[in-house]
């Protein structure tokens with residue numbers, strides 16, 4: 001049921017510089033129904049309401065959104081939220097509107113009349129919108145920056161929140177070049193406080209974000225990354241008769257739970273989902289190979305608990321706020337501890353006991369090593385980051401000792417083992433885990449003719465189309481499908497589609513989709529283009545031969561260059 005908005009509270013406490021806790025808690029209870037603030041939420045809110053920059057590091061599901069949603073309700077004016085995905089903005093805006101909070105997002109996917117209405121509101125004497133979600137690409141446009149300056153000059157811009165701020169960092173697992181341009185916000189809107197939020201713990205990402213956004217004397221808030229309600233466990237594929245059967249039995253033994261199963265390849269998602277359905281477990285596959293209608297049906301079914309299990313590639317997950325996920329299973333080894341932490345962290349957002357199960361297989365590890373090495377080779381820099389990050393997750397699987405400790409130490413957080421309290425398989429059943437590792441060593445050396453478990457062969461033949469989600473996230477961090485972000489500016493938009501993405505190894509299908517998107521965006525805004533040019537491109541795009549594809553690509557890039565001039 002929608003609530004009427006609570007009148008703006010007097011959040012000033014006796015200390016004029018700090019917003020009063022009581023009034024802020026009142027807003028939290030009224031609008032969100034939470035009894036009290038969690039962790040560092042209150043500190044972050046008080047900092048930004050008093051006008052101070054803040055860098056807020058909170059684990060997945062820690063409650064970062066509240067840190068900018070409450071400030072939006074605590075003062076008249078607008079909070080601008082920069083978000084990396086259209087789907088993410090849509091979800092949050094929908095959820096806020098259901099709570100009676102005036103939130104909107106601006107994106108080129110919206111109908112013109114919807115966008116016009118939002119702009120009219122922003123231009124009006126007293127805008128009703130409290131939270132405005134936009135993409136970094138829109139911020140980079142001159143028109144929108146002008147709008148922000150006008151809002152600011154009228155005293156209406158309270159806060160700029162950069163959600164998923166690790167996207168700004170080339171060290172972050174979600175690197176997005178367009179995020180870099182957000183530094184212009186500080187130049188143009190110098191005195192508006194900036195709140196950067198992320199769940200990415202690596203210290204170099206943190207420094208990069210603070211520097212890139214030009215944060216001034218920010219309050220740096222770091223929460224522990226420990227997720228005490230998640231039980232961590234590794235299962236060894238090489239020691240199982242059949243991993244599909246094992247997973248099926250595991251899910252059955254847990255009852256009717258809601259779970260996410262991550263796979264590296266789309267075909268594994270499809271096969272595994274068929275297998276689970278065949279043994280009576282309601283499941284569906286989700287990956288970028290499905291069309292968007294199919295994906296949203298699968299997502300809706302899972303969110304509404306019509307389907308119990310979603311078997312997905314890493315294209316799935318960012319921005320999904322399903323609280324009752326009881327298990328996240330990695331059916332193939334993830335590419336880093338960071339990815340593993342983010343993905344497994346989607347379990348137990350309601351803080352109730354949940355499980356992370358990683359199926360580790362030596363073949364999977366070799367495949368991932370091959371993919372990562374390829375990705376390193378394609379980069380101009382000589383960075384060895386992906387493979388060294390990967391070693392951490394391999395160590396997590398291949399060595400004895402507390403799993404929780406290994407996760408936290410990889411983020412630079414000390415963790416005394418006794419605090420684990422048997423909430424990982426290695427602490428609960430140390431002998432069993434040690435035995436498995438011994439067996440794995442013997443099996444692996446027999447099968448792979450090596451005395452070490454750690455094998456670094458690169459002879460795998462892979463079908464790279466299978467890994468488009470992997471590549472996309474690995475190279476520029478954005479998801480592989482069209483839900484990335486967008487722009488209202490033709491050149492920006494098309495560049496964000498073509499530029500960074502085409503530099504990486506994509507399958508033919510993906511390239512065609514990107515070219516089509518670029519072309520569409522170009523024509524959408526440049527109606528005067530010559531008919532012959534349009535035909536040439538359309539014809540080339542219909543043809544999937546490599547040479548024609550290359551010609552089409554060149555053509556689109558030339559057209560875009562013209563627009564830029």
Ligand SMILES: Nc1ncnc2c1ncn2[C@@H]1O[C@H](COP(=O)(O)OP(=O)(O)OP(=O)(O)O)[C@@H](O)[C@H]1O
Pocket residue numbers: 034035036037038041058059060061062063064065066199319321323349
């Ligand atoms: N103070 C609170 N008390 C109880 N629940 C809360 C509180 N703050 C947030 N939550 C709930 O915690 C869940 C996670 O919040 P939110 O989506 O903001 O997390 P997040 O840190 O942005 O996570 P992610 O990085 O995964 O997106 C939500 O369901 C939210 O309603």
